[in-house]
């Protein structure tokens with residue numbers, strides 16, 4: 001996982017942008033942690049594991065703050081000990097570089113948690 005993607009700006013998609021094709025996003029996907037996969041060439045998906053609900057909730061709130069700051073929002077599913085995230089660009093109905101930057105930022109956030117488990 002290269003930290004360079006996380007250091008890039010989250011630039012929103014422009015009107016008329018086409019979603020990235022698998023060839024176009026392959027390099028970005030390689031830069032992400034192993035937690036992430038692309039589903040149906042449409043969105044990124046990952047599940048982060050934690051020791052308990054409270055820690056999962058804290059991570060969820062951190063992701064929420066990141067999303068608000070970057071004005072680019074994931075779908076988040078909070079469970080006991082787990083946070084599921086889906087990330088895509090709604091305005092183009094698919095994947096944009098900004099989704100991969102956000103995923104890399106979430107990987108950075110997760111790395112700060114003293115979680116016992118990592119996602120396989």
Ligand SMILES: C[C@H](O)[C@H](O)[C@H]1CNC2=NC(N)=NC(=O)C2=N1
Pocket residue numbers: 071072073074087088089090091092
């Ligand atoms: C109305 C608001 O500006 C838009 O919904 C923004 C906010 N957050 C967003 N988040 C995501 N993931 N995709 C978008 O297209 C998007 N657009």
